[in-house]
Each structure stands twice: as structure tokens, then as C-alpha cells.
Amino acid sequence: MNLRLRKIEPSDLPFLYQWENDATMWADSDTHNPLSRHDLHQYIENTTGDIYRDGQLRLIIEACQLSTVNCQLPTVLGCIDLFDFDARNRKAAIGMYIAPEARGKGVGKQAVQLLLEYAFNFLHLRMVYAIISVHNTACSHIYEQMGFTPSSPLANWTLEGDAILWQKSHD
Numbered sequence: 001m002n003l004r005l006r007k008i009e010p011s012d013l014p015f016l017y018q019w020e021n022d023a024t025m026w027a028d029s030d031t032h033n034p035l036s037r038h039d040l041h042q043y044i045e046n047t048t049g050d051i052y053r054d055g056q057l058r059l060i061i062e063a064c065q066l067s068t069v070n071c072q073l074p075t076v077l078g079c080i081d082l083f084d085f086d087a088r089n090r091k092a093a094i095g096m097y098i099a100p101e102a103r104g105k106g107v108g109k110q111a112v113q114l115l116l117e118y119a120f121n122f123l124h125l126r127m128v129y130a131i132i133s134v135h136n137t138a139c140s141h142i143y144e145q146m147g148f149t150p151s152s153p154l155a156n157w158t159l160e161g162d163a164i165l166w167q168k169s170h171d
Contacts, residue, residue: 003110005059005080005118007049012060015076016040019097051092051123056083061098061111077102080111082119082128091127092119096139108142116146120170129167133160140164 008016020035051057061078078098085092094115098108119125131154132139144150148166157163 001106001110002064003077003107003114004062004064005111005114006062008044008047008058008060008079010041010044012076013037013040013044015060015099016044016079019079019099022097051082051085052087055085056081057085059115061096061107063102063107077107078111080115082115082123089127090123090125091129092123092125094119094128094130103138108139109145112142112146116168125170127167127169129165131157131163131165133158134162134164135160140166143168 017035017037017040020040023034047058048054049057058079058081060076061080063075063077076099078096080094080096082092082094094112096108096111098111116128119128130139130143130148132143134140140150143166146168148168150164151167152165154163154165
């Protein structure tokens, strides 16, 4: 599958609204309450897409049928974030949401690969890390496949229980 990552656009509002309000995912994302369309519209309007300015970067994961130049008939499959950006120490956390219909198809793995290439080769980060619930084995499997190392168990990290800090340093 050909994927690309791109900046959020106003037309992404319906997808973000659906995903951000998927209460089954809140334990893994530290979300505590639903977001309104207005909240998300304000976020889209105010984000610059510049991690140095915003302290975070959210990108849309899009599947493309490629022509020679452009992505034709894109399909939005999820979003992937760099957040808790620390410019001085050149590190950031990573998180992602894959739409239910796209799970188990390699989308997460490819999206992480694309984001790591950007983070390490363009932003020159030294480390990217993720905090994953011990119950989220699918996500842990993706990070393990992408060369992340489980480095710290986090006991009672959330109300749902323990988590693991996974990290990947730039070689």
C-alpha cells in the first residue's frame, strides 16, 4: 500500500471528530472527554504544522493510488503524531490512531517508518519514544518491529494499569 503523511486540512474535520471521540481508544491516548467539532475546527485553524512552533505535529495518514506526479483518490486511514517535543534534547513522543477498517494491514508499521524517517533525517531528533499500555499488544508489536526497545515498565501508569516506555534512538 502506498502511504503518505500530510498536514491536517479543514476537510479532515469529520475524520478527526470520529476518531477523537472514539471512547474505546481514550485509555491509550490520555483523552478524558469528547471534543466538539468547534474544538477540532479551532485546532485545525490554529495549528501551523511547525513542530518548533506548536510543540507537536499531527499528520494525516493517507493511502494513495499514485500517478506519476500526484496522489489520486486519497483515502484517509488515520493520523500520527509527534508530541512532547523537546528541541533542546532532540526527542519527541509518538502516537497514532489507525481507523478500524485499516488495522492489521501494515498501515501502522508503514506510517511509523515514514514518521521516523522524517523525525530522524529532517528534524534531526536523537530519540523517539512511545508509552504503550501493556494491554495494547498490537501497537507494541508494531514498535518492536520498527526497532523500538522496551526500556521502562511503568507500573499503574493509568487507571487501566501498567504501560511500557518504548524508545528508538537515531543510529
